[in-house]
Amino acid sequence: MTNQKVDEIDRSIYDFRYEEDDFYRIQSGLTPEIVEKISEEKHDPEWMKQFRLKCLDIYNRIPVPRWGAPIDGLDMDDIATYVRANTDMKKSWEDVPDDIKDTFEKLGIPQAERAALAGVGAQYDSELVYHNVKDEVAQQGVIYSDLESALTGPHAQMIRDHFMKLVPPNDHKFAALHGAVWSGGSFVYVPPGIKVEIPLQSYFRLNAKGAGQFEHTLIIVDEGADLHFIEGCSAPKYNVANLHAGCVELYVRRGARLRYSTIENWSKNMYNLNTKRALVEDDAVMEWVSGSFGSHVSYLYPTTILKGRNSHCEFTGVTFAGQDQNLDTGAKMIHLGRNTSSFINTKSICKSGGISTYRSSVEIKKSAENAKAAVSCGSLMLDSRSRSDTIPAIVTETDRVDVGHEATIGRISDDAVFYLMARGLSEEDAKAMIVSGFASDVSKELPLEYAAEMNNLIKLEMSIG
Amino acid sequence: MSEPLLQIQDLSAAIEEGELLHQINLEIGPGETHVLMGPNGAGKSTLGHTIMGNPQYRVTGGTIRFDGEDITEMPVDERSRKGIFLSFQNPLEVPGLSVEAFLRSALRARTGKPVRIFQFKKELESVMELLQMDPSYADRDLNAGFSGGEKKKAEILQLLMLSPRLAILDETDSGLDVDAVRTVSAGIREYQKRTGGALLIITHNAAILNALQVDHTHVLVRGRIVADGDGSLIDEIHRDGFEKYIEMGRDMLKET
Known part of the structure; x- marks a missing residue:
């Protein structure tokens, strides 16, 4: 075991892992052969295979980011280990340690979901719930499926037109990696004018192989439609490999509204390098609700491009960094359209030596006259060993804007x-x-x-x- | 007098800068109403907080017994669950925690049993009505953005909902207008009526005591109890002030 192993001090309450399987350690670098193999296993269409290979090429050329929390613990020379580790998980519920079972108990996770969350195989009950929900919304014309099967279905062209267009592979090294090896995830399409009454929850389909490591979420809410999508859950999600590089792309068409909620709780050895982005058109509304728990290191800054006139975005987030955790989170708003408005409201909590950094960027472009932006971030430190930093950036290219910022930082009283x-x-x-x-x-x-x-x-x- | 509910013997307490309470002796029997008076800075709040177990104050000597048990070293929450309540002079604001959710959690912690929601809500509603609090306060964040008067009413609301055996009221009447004092006073009477609980009232103001039967009065000066008496002591102090007792405090200081 090289430096990919992260010391887990007193984490046993959450985390458990399988014995390292040497079988996967034969090849170290990420090669076109490995990527082709993944593509083949997934029955990708040809364009996707070529796209993956292009991403691999980009991945091999871009350096690892050096500006945030240290990710030295990731051994990039041995990336194949991370990529292949999730391809097979054949352990049984009996192998799950009692303390993890306890955690599920304490969190009130339904029995049906626990085995899936523990990564010990398919969960038929949750599968059933998923299909029921899918059938219900299908009657409204809503498409809700896993992304892989949608790639060859009736919406194949729509996916091709949108997949990694908001987050291009050359965005950063982990976006390129994601493009090359992505696996699992959700596809949702809501037709014009359709209001989906119940929140769609990816929770229902956690059993997808590889879900939770390089998963890709693609949601398109068409004109005047309305959707609440919930991803993740509060249970600790365990992965054999300790790298998560997911990608979320959200398209909110004219007059539509999308609320995207996530509660993430990664096992505490995890490097969570996730990329989320939304494109918001005229009169449309994007709402992010984000809870970041767990992981060893996180980089997470959901980005909203307020392209359309009168488009609006609200970001509400909370981050909790405990012992041995360095969570670098925030949000990014890019105002392009006139009369666009955004509001960022975040809370970060740190304890037992945890580090939480709030990092945000609000850019108001020249075209965004009469834009309004407000940022409010609060930090609560539970002891003097913990650390909280606030790095808000606001750049405006036009004078006719209304921008506010407020930050509070304090100790628990x-x-x-x-x-x-x-x-x-x-x-x-x-x-x-x-x-x-x-x-x-x-x-x-x-x-x-x-x-x-x-x-x-x-x-x-x-x-x- | 029957077995005292609260029995304080030779209690001294200090903060880093020095000792604030010197050899306090005080006994409160079940259901009795005691009044603690004294000039500003005499240590009245310190005594209340020390009985409650505020870790800010270190007990340097003596004992506190409650219901026959030595609680001198007992953690705050256990004292509370045994039946001691302290109404704060400056109640803390807890954003994001609703009054109702807080009371439910506190009740559950005290009884060890789940709270029966329907009964609880009915009870909460009726107590809020008694205290002339708008029902919307149940959903508001605990004390957050409350006026001084609203905070004090919220303390009495907690008193009535939690039904302790001994309530220490630390200047619950300070900063209140006449009507609010009347409401708070009615709340205190209701507490006596319902639970027969004992009271230690720290106050400067006779108005809150008007409708209450006071059994004992204590005067605290410079961290020492310099006089004990019955209810008539209150009238005397209101007539003559603390002058005489401050003198007594000086004399006692000289003696030691």
Whole structure:
């Protein structure tokens, strides 16, 4: 084992892993042969195969980013290990350690989902739920499927027109890697004027092989349509390989509205280098709700391109960095259209030596007259060992804009903890309630069961270390 | 007097800068109403917080017993669950935590049992009505953006919902207008009526005591109890002020 292994100190409550299988360590670099093999296994159309190979070429030419949290623990010379490790997961529920089973219990994860989350095989119950939901929305003309099968289905051309057009492979090294080896993920298309009443949840189809490592989400909400899509869940997601380089591309057409919610809780050895981007057209609304938990290192800055006139975006996010975690998260807004508006509201929490960095960028281009942008970020540090940084950038190219920024940073108040304890709450509960309250901007935006899960997750994180 | 509910013996407490309470002796029997008076900075709040177990204050001598048990070293939350309540002079704001969710969690922590939602809601509604609080306050973040008066009412709301056996009210009446004092006072009477609980009222103001039967009064000066008496002591202090007792405090200081 080389430097890809990350020390996991007292992480046993969340994380477990399989014995390293030497079988996958035969080839080290990522070669065209490996990529072709992946393409073949997935029955890609020819264009996708060529696209993957082009991405591989780009990947091999772009250097690893050096500007954020250190990712030295990733051995890029041995990338094949990361790519191949997820291709086969044949372990049984009996192999899952008791403490992980406990965690599922504490988080209130339905029994049906647990095995899938633990990465020990397909879950027929969740598959059933997924199909029911799929059938229900299909009656409205909504397409909701895994991306791989959609590639050869009736919407093949639509996917070809949109796939990695918002996040081009030359964007950064991990986008190129993603393009070369992507696997699994969701495709959603909502036809014009259709309002999808129930939130679609990728939760239902977690059993897809390779989901959660290089998955690609492509959502197109056509003119005047309305969708709430929920990705991920609060349960710790385990992967044999410790690199996650997913990609999310969201197209919000004229007058449409898309809410995209995620609660992510990666196992604490994970390098989470995810790219998410949305394109918003005239009079359309994009809403991000984002909870980032777990992982060893995260780089996550969902980007919204406000292209259309009067388009609007709201980003609400919370990040929780505990021991041995360095989470670099934020959001990016690019205003192109007139009268566009954006609002970023983030909360970050750090404890037990965790590092959380809020990094954002708001760019208001010359064409974006009368644009409005507001950024509000708050940090809560639970002890003096932890660290919180705020790096907000605002660049405007036109004068006729209204831009506001506000940042707060603070320690958890001993007096407030005493106050709640004086009402009978344990110290742990008192702190968890203060932190949950601090993060409530996010939980208030989530459906009830997800909000409850997130609060359970905060409580669990608070009890570690 | 029956077995005291609260029994403080030779209690001294300090912060880093020095000792604030010196050899306090105080006994409160079940259901009794005590009033603690004294000039500003005498240590009244410190005594309240020390009884509650605020870790900011270090007990340097003596004992606190509650219901026969030595609680001097007991953590705050356990004292609370045993039945001690402290109404804060400056209640803390907890953004994102609703009054209702907070009360439910506190009740669950105290009883160890899940709260019966329907009954709880009915109870909450009726207590809020008694305190002339708008029902919307149940959904508001605990004390966040509340006016001074609203915060004090919210403290009495907690008192009535949590039903402790001993309530320490730390200047619950300060900064309130006449109507609010009347409402808070009605809340305190309701607490006595419902639970028969004991009270230690820290106050400067006779108005809040008007409708209450006071059993004992204590005067605290410079961290020492310099006088004990019955309810009539309150009237005397209101007539003559603390002058005489401040003198007594000086004399006691000289003696030690």
